[in-house]
Amino acid sequence: MQEYFxxxxxxxxxxxxxxxxxxxxxxxxxGEHFYRSYLFGYLPWAMLTLGCLAILLLHHLVSGAWGHxxxxxxxxxxxxxxxxxxxxxxxxxxxxxxxxxxxxAVVEASHVLHEKAGYxxxxxxxxxxxxYFALWTAMATLLRRWSSKQDDGTDRxxxxxxxxxxxxxxxxxVITASLAxxxxxxxxxxxxYSTIYGMSFIVGSVLTALAFCIxxxxxxxxxxxxxxxxTSRHAHHLGNLLFAFTILWAYLAFSQYLIIWSGNxxxxxxxxxxxxxxxxxxxxxxxxxxxxxxxxxxxxSRRSKKELKKLYVIAGLIFVMRFVDIYWLVAxxxxxxxxxxxxxxxxxxxxxxxxxxxxxxxxxxxxxxxPLHDPRFGEDGFxxxxxx
Amino acid sequence: MNAPPIYGLMAEFDAPEDILAAAxxxxxxxxxxxxxxxxxxxxxxxxxxxxxxxxxxxxxxxxGIAGGLIGFFMQYFTSVIDYPVNIGGKPxxxxxxxxxxxxxxTILFAAIGAVVGMIFRNGLPRPxxxxxxxxxxxxxxxxxxxxxxxxxxxxxxxxxxxAFLKSLEPSHVTVVEN
Numbered sequence: 001m002q003e004y005f006x007x008x009x010x011x012x013x014x015x016x017x018x019x020x021x022x023x024x025x026x027x028x029x030x031g032e033h034f035y036r037s038y039l040f041g042y043l044p045w046a047m048l049t050l051g052c053l054a055i056l057l058l059h060h061l062v063s064g065a066w067g068h069x070x071x072x073x074x075x076x077x078x079x080x081x082x083x084x085x086x087x088x089x090x091x092x093x094x095x096x097x098x099x100x101x102x103x104x105a106v107v108e109a110s111h112v113l114h115e116k117a118g119y120x121x122x123x124x125x126x127x128x129x130x131x132y133f134a135l136w137t138a139m140a141t142l143l144r145r146w147s148s149k150q151d152d153g154t155d156r157x158x159x160x161x162x163x164x165x166x167x168x169x170x171x172x173x174v175i176t177a178s179l180a181x182x183x184x185x186x187x188x189x190x191x192x193y194s195t196i197y198g199m200s201f202i203v204g205s206v207l208t209a210l211a212f213c214i215x216x217x218x219x220x221x222x223x224x225x226x227x228x229x230x231t232s233r234h235a236h237h238l239g240n241l242l243f244a245f246t247i248l249w250a251y252l253a254f255s256q257y258l259i260i261w262s263g264n265x266x267x268x269x270x271x272x273x274x275x276x277x278x279x280x281x282x283x284x285x286x287x288x289x290x291x292x293x294x295x296x297x298x299x300x301s302r303r304s305k306k307e308l309k310k311l312y313v314i315a316g317l318i319f320v321m322r323f324v325d326i327y328w329l330v331a332x333x334x335x336x337x338x339x340x341x342x343x344x345x346x347x348x349x350x351x352x353x354x355x356x357x358x359x360x361x362x363x364x365x366x367x368x369x370x371p372l373h374d375p376r377f378g379e380d381g382f383x384x385x386x387x388x
Numbered sequence: 389m390n391a392p393p394i395y396g397l398m399a400e401f402d403a404p405e406d407i408l409a410a411a412x413x414x415x416x417x418x419x420x421x422x423x424x425x426x427x428x429x430x431x432x433x434x435x436x437x438x439x440x441x442x443x444x445x446x447x448x449x450x451x452g453i454a455g456g457l458i459g460f461f462m463q464y465f466t467s468v469i470d471y472p473v474n475i476g477g478k479p480x481x482x483x484x485x486x487x488x489x490x491x492x493x494t495i496l497f498a499a500i501g502a503v504v505g506m507i508f509r510n511g512l513p514r515p516x517x518x519x520x521x522x523x524x525x526x527x528x529x530x531x532x533x534x535x536x537x538x539x540x541x542x543x544x545x546x547x548x549x550x551a552f553l554k555s556l557e558p559s560h561v562t563v564v565e566n
Contacts, residue, residue, distance in 0.1 A: 254487065261484050264476070302445070 001223035002365055009361035016354025023351045026344055033342050035094030036334050041348025042087060043185065044208065044326050045356045047201070049084050050177055051209025052077025053140055054202065057173060060143065060166035063376045066237035069230065071371050073213045075147060076363035078140035080356060085133035087352060091184070092126055099125075101190040112191045112267075120190055125183055132176045139169045153373035177202050188333035192271045194260070200252045207245040208322045211315040214238055216364075218312035225370050232306040239305025242315060246299065250292040274332040279339035283328045291321040323349060395518035395566045396422075396538035397549050398525070399558035404430060407533035410556045411436035414537060417552060421541035425519065425534040447505045448498050455497025459490040521565045536564060 027034050056074040059067025067074075096102045100113075101120040107113045113120070143162055150158040178198025186197050217238070221230050260268050276284055295314050304310045327345070371377075401407045404426065411424055415438040424433050463486040467473070472480050507513070519525050519536060528534050535558075537549055553561045 258484050258487065264478075300449070303441075 001220050001226075001369065004220065004223070005361045005365040009358050009365070012354045012356075012358035012361065014354075016351060016356075016358055019347060019351025019354050022347050023344075026347060030342065030344055032097075033344050035090070035097040036331070037342055037344035037348045038090050038094065039098055039184075040327055040330050040345055041350075041352045042084075042091060043330065044323050044349060045352050046084050046088075046184075047205040047322070047326070048208045048212055048356070049077055049080050050136070050180075050202075051205035051207070052213075053081065053136055054170075054173060054177075054206050055209050055213070056140070056143055057166045057170045060162045061170060063163070064237065065377065066234060066241060068371065068374065068377050069217060069226070069234055070213045070238075071147070072364060072367055072369055073216055073360075074209065075140070075144045075367070076360050077209060077212070078136075079144060079363050080359050081133065081137045081140050083355070083359060085130075085137065087355070088129060088133070092129065095122060095125070099187055099190070101187060110191060116190065120187055128179065128183060132180050135172060135176055139165075139173065147371060148367065150374065151368055151372040156375060159375055174198075174202060177205070185329060188330065189271060192268055194256050194268070194271075196252055196256045200249070200256065203245060203248050203252055204322065204325065207242075207249055207318060210238070210242055210245060211319040211322070214242065214308070214311050214315040215319065218308040218315075220369075221308050229370070230308070235308045235311055236302070236305050238308075239299060239311050242295075242311070242318070243299040243305070246292065246295045246318065250296070274336050275328060277332075277337065280328065280332055283324065283339065287321065287325055287328060290317065291325055393566065394539050394546070395521075395564040396536050396540075396544070397546070397553055398519065398522055398534055398536040398562045398564050399553040399556060400524060400527075400560040400562070401533040401535065401558050402531075404533060406556075406558075407535055408432055408436050410535050410553075410558070413556060414535065414552075418543050419537050419541050419549075421538040421544070423536055423538070425525070425528040425536070427529055427531060427533070442509065444502070444505050444509055448502045451501025451505075452494045452498035456490050456494035458497070459493025460486055462493075463489060518564050518566050522562050524560065524562065532559075 023038070030037075052074040055067065055070060056078055059071055059074065091098065099120075100106045101116070102122055107117055107120075142165065146158045146162050146165075149155060150162075178201065181198045181201030185201065186193065217226070217230075220226055257272065260272055263269070274280065295318055298304050298314055304314065331339075331345070399410065401410060407424055407426065408430070411422075411433060414422055415436065420438060422437060424430075424437060426433070460483075464481060467482070468480045474480075475482075519534075524532070525534060535553075537544060537553065543549075550561060
């Protein structure tokens, strides 16, 4: 399995390195398009990282057998938060290209933005982002440290400590991640607002991370020690979770649409008018089918959830659709009229993805691939007894 | 009535591993019409008994689709055909408004279909079952494990099946009267 991680890491380093070089060159070629593409390339991977943290917190809270097999992946994924904080710097540099509220003339001309100026302030924005990354990195680091210490098998109190730590952290995570979604994504169209947006962002993040972890798990499932403990029950649990989050995503997305469609007020319906205009309506229908109906009907059947090989395909589809969804959320803020996919819109996510996957594989290779001496799980990866 | 004279043959075991092994061998021998009765649920028995995918899930899916269609067209009928009212200049067929009820009806019909379908597929309501004719069967709710091969199985042969069950070393083999 170590060779597999190494192989993927080397490949990702090459892709990430070439991508970053291409990104740096294109800054001088397509300067005016650079930051918006960078933001689009950054967001799906940031959401994947946050989703890993959410899964980790959830696992320590509820201790399911499904989380036991994903624990090291979610730890490795959330460990990348520190690097994601560094990769956020270009967004801060390009703030004036991205966020209309940074322009005083725009704020002065709009009563709504004038009222929001206290929150949508450049210095406050930077301070908030720094705070988010500091809190998230602290959560991820502490949980990873304690979990590594637990691997020694000497300190039996760590399991309980991680559980107690995860409760308040989960609350803090939901609040900060909601605010981050408002800051980074919603304020691209600062006059518009939706109160369900933060929850949509979090559910989308978890769905991204779940799909990614299922894909990795399926790839390594034939290797020891996974091959010793993985059963169709694990696959079934993970398939059910993927199913639940797919439905939840659709539920939240539709709730937001229904409310705005019913109200039909010019203050907020322009957001959907942009996203269902010519070109974008095709993307919207693609999301409806590819992000909801296809995974929904496939995951409805028990047989498709019992095998990791089958789940791999569905998780792959969902993972790709996450990028389409984020593109549909972000890009119409800049391209009001039509869809025009810029070369940078492909280079940016590939470059950041290369870095992300390389780090993920490196971190994953550094730790025992299954948590050791976890009193909650027996040799077969299922519960022996619960702690409280 | 041309019901078979007996319902089947029942073997009693003392341990969960024994009944699991017994069910495995009975399945390998070719028996299909059989059931196991245990004091607690044993997931592994489903595979050991060779219980295949039931048609219940297909029935529930059809109920769900029917519920969705009924839910949607009920609203379509009332607001487009039977009693059209212009609300806020919205089109009469305001389908986004219909989705929540369509969804709820899908769930409702699927859930009712699952419960009712399960009851009928299990042959319920049925006031009494032949297995209760075996006196020792009440131990199935305490600490004994029972495997019953039913007479309706094409391979069932009173003497051969009894000999087979005895070869599994149960503590008792009893004839289940109809």
